[in-house]
Amino acid sequence: MEDALPEFEFTREYGLSHSDFFRILPRIEPSWRQLDPGRVVVSRDDGRSLEIAISPEQIRKLASLRIPYIDITFRFTGWTVEQRAEFFEYFDRAFQKGGG
Secondary structure (H helix, E strand, O other), X not given: OOOOOOOEEEEEEEXXXXXXXXXHXXXXXXXXXXXXXXXXXXXXXXXXXXXXEEOOOEEEXXXXXXXXXEEEEEEEEOOOHHHHHHHHHHHHHHHOOOOO
């Protein structure tokens, strides 16, 4: 692809536990493979790949609430800006939690 970048890395914080992440991921990326406890890879038929690394689970304390969160690093190889934007739109919607 002409406008695809060789590699692009981006990190975001998500209000998720590890169990939330691994419960939801197969629904949106059935072809994922776990490389080790904190890393998965997604390969596309057109040669693109995505490595996802998750940080150790952390807890944010708000008064008596304990909210788990993780940092997720996405390393895209061979993806265009548009393909990455489309991925994040789908990924964020799948991992979005309800709220008021």
